[in-house]
Amino acid sequence: MSDRKPGVYLCKGCGIGEAVDVGELEKLPASEFKIGTCKTHDALCSDEGVALIKADIDGGDINQAIIGACSHRVMTDKFSFNGTPVIRANLREQVAWSQPAGEEDTQMLAADQVRMAMAQASKTDAPSSSAVQELVQTVMIVGGGITGLTAALEAAKSGHKALLVERSDKLGGWANKWSKRMPHLPPYRGVEENHVGKLIAEVEAHGDITVMTDTMITKTSGAPGKFEVTMAHGGSDKIEMIGAIVVATGWRPYDASKLTHLGYGASPDIVTGVELEDMLGDGKLMRKSDGQKEAKYIAFIQCAGSRDPDHLPYCSSVCCGVSIKQSLQIKRENPDASCYVIFDELRTPGTAEEFYREAQEAGVIFMKGKVKSVGGDMSVVYEDDLLGQEVPLNGLDMIVLATGMVPNSTNPDTEAAEEEMNKYLISDINPAAGVSVAGYTGDTPDPVKRPEESIPPGGSILNLQYRQGPHIPILADGFSDSHYICFPYETRRTGIYTCGPVRRPMDMAESADDAAGAVLKAIQAIRSAGEGASVHPRTGDLSFPKIGHDICTKCRRCTVECPFGAIDEEEDGKPVINESRCRRCGTCMGACPVRTISFDNYSPSMVGDMIKAIDVPDEFEEKPRIIIFACENDAYPALDMAGINRQQWSAYVRVIPVRCLGSVTMLWVSTALESGFDGIMLMGCKSGDDYQCHFIKGSGIAKERMSKVGATLKSMALEEERVQMEEVSIADSHSVAKVINKFAATIGDMDPNPFKGF
Amino acid sequence: MTKPAPNTSEKYDLGFANWVYENVNGGDKLGLCMQCGVCSGSCPIGEQMDHGPRKLFMMIRAGMKDEVLSSNTMWNCTSCYRCVVRCPRSVPVTYILQDLAAKSVELGYAKPNENSKFSNSFWWSAKTFGRTDERLVTAKYYFSFGVVEGVKRGLDNLKIAWGMIKTGRMHLTMPHQIKDKAGLKAILAKAAEIEERESKS
């Protein structure tokens, strides 16, 4: 706690001067916070305004600038003074632009905004970085298929050493089997040559790429910039230091033996799309059963196992294109062949529509309907949606099942991890599981178990030596967890990026793009680790959580709840934060029951002081007070945007931005209630399977914690409705004011909080 | 280049769609039909058809050869070309229907019906005189149903006929003819020769 010398600077521009009496505000710093320096300006962001602040900093008068102007989300380049802490009070978007001008309540709100900023400043230090880490520049790529090969090349071309690890004896993966590839170049019409051979040659010729085939990863420990990876190769162990890891383990075809309802196994001429690839090599397509007769009547059955709740609930995305490709190949070889593609919906997004059209022009026969039965006598009956009747196809030569993709998010060659480790896997793959919240009531909720089959069988790919288990967390459908709604490359293990079909079903071209993206993220992770800075989403943030080990009770809540597995434990249970794995969300801070985790510029006591700094009028004034903890990634910007659109909301509301709802500690809730606040709202991103939370589990963890708050409220003889949680996305700026006003009305109908004035 | 259609006896014929795609005039564009139904919805005579063009085209894909070739759809098409103009996939619906009619005759599906009888009378006049004579076409068409029916239909439409004569739309003298009938004959003979040759190749 160095010598803090704050100065307050209030702006009168952008309508602030008209909305509130800035002269009144100007008196606050001295009268309430003993802050000597307070200046106002007509437009602080002007060169003159900025110079005003800069002069005070340069002159040594202040070392913290508290700026009462626009939202902290804008003008960051103007109000940036070489690392001097800047604290912003939002007087524009959330006061002048969202409240009626000249009203008493508007003035009170503005005063509280300034008070909160001053309280915040009193607990803010410039973050000291976690110091430079060891910096290994090598990118390790796991999996030598199209995705992995592309990733290795991209990494090498960006000036990094690449280590490409492949479990089988040769590079290429499934692509080695493909006769041709789907078009990825304009005009996206024709079947293209398979380029995997060329890609392999390019990789093998590159001096910065080391290829290790027949190699399995047995252990991965460490953190970005300093992963230590143990590999088994030819009966011996090899240890490599790695900067960042790209997981491109790809996919495996869905097990067709489970598709007996579609006739698989009933005849040798009923094959999967993958099996057909072997037969399409060159020349005529001969029937598999006898190898004598040229196949003339071929039916493709789409979604074989995909989009089927009993098998793969998702669309495998490539099988439509693959069947189009295969039927085109057959038609090119033999124009007299009849290729039937029976589909429920044909999915040809983007340029694939051109490919579809090519097949239509070539006379491939597309039939929309649902398959009723497939017989070993080579018959298919399907219900045609466009004729409204059943149609039989008898005497087919071949039936091709367009089977789907199962992600290699586990290693099919190894055994599933033992029970103890699996416990964390199961809780991790289900964002809805109450799991990780060790809980304020003392019990650990039972993890919600996923049906067995949604976890692909097999062991862990990297075998991470993390407190939270060996796996990269998996999503409900078995794919590696990536923030697929907003930030698709992000996994929950910093410095480890998944790409290609292990992340979601995709074709060769998409996989190559994906690989390039993941490599860029990997490079970013290495560099950030070197600077002691955070990666996404708080990119560049130098602050990191610090644990007061003298107070820590080794309860392990932080290690369990960290969404990124950043905290390990020493033998005796002492939590150890791996800074370069940490994303700075503060979920650990929110979890710690003794509140001994804090950042240099974000801490339980800092927000606690901000809450206490707000002036809560006594019950006779009939001015209720509501506090909103708003996620600064989505909810807070939504509020700013609502202000920009001049939407108005209750003037009784005070908003405190938080890094993530996961960082909200129960202390703040109780502090607010004890300070006389009438209502508390947590506003953050969607949680659950289809989460939007930037820290993936933060909002889910907050929800879990809040579900227990009812009991606390009851014990204080307060209504449960006083504390609410609301899911707000960045797109909700039009409705966020209504959400607030509705809550304000509910609170208005209640008696005032009896703790007021204590 | 009409090749014999496969498996004539089957209700569903696996090779039929491909056969139509390859052998029917305009059939190569049929694969592009996206079953939107604009053709059937635009057809002024659609209600008289047992299947609109959209459905007929899907039946082709489903291999319903017998039902397609014995359908009255193509016989009812008036060649107004509304469907062709409107089809978002540029499928030449009218050509396809016309040639399907021809194929249905060729393969022995077409039973004599009102439309085929009218076509016969029309064609007789065209090739005999090089022009269509309203009076003779109508008479030949009416009497193709037998004498009694012919007289009855003639009497029923007498008023219309009279009106047409008065306005000069029909005449009672010798049928109008083109000058170079020999030339026409040669053209038709050549066309028949080409057709013969192509169907053999």
Ligand code: SF4
């Ligand atoms: S890509 Fe096509 S065949 Fe494959 S699951 Fe999706 S819709 Fe079905």
Ligand code: SF4
């Ligand atoms: S919970 Fe968040 S802030 Fe805490 S260690 Fe994990 S990533 Fe870092």
Ligand code: SF4
């Ligand atoms: S949550 Fe707090 S008390 Fe518990 S182990 Fe972590 S730092 Fe220690």
Ligand code: SF4
């Ligand atoms: S309008 Fe064209 S595309 Fe639409 S159903 Fe008719 S033929 Fe097919």
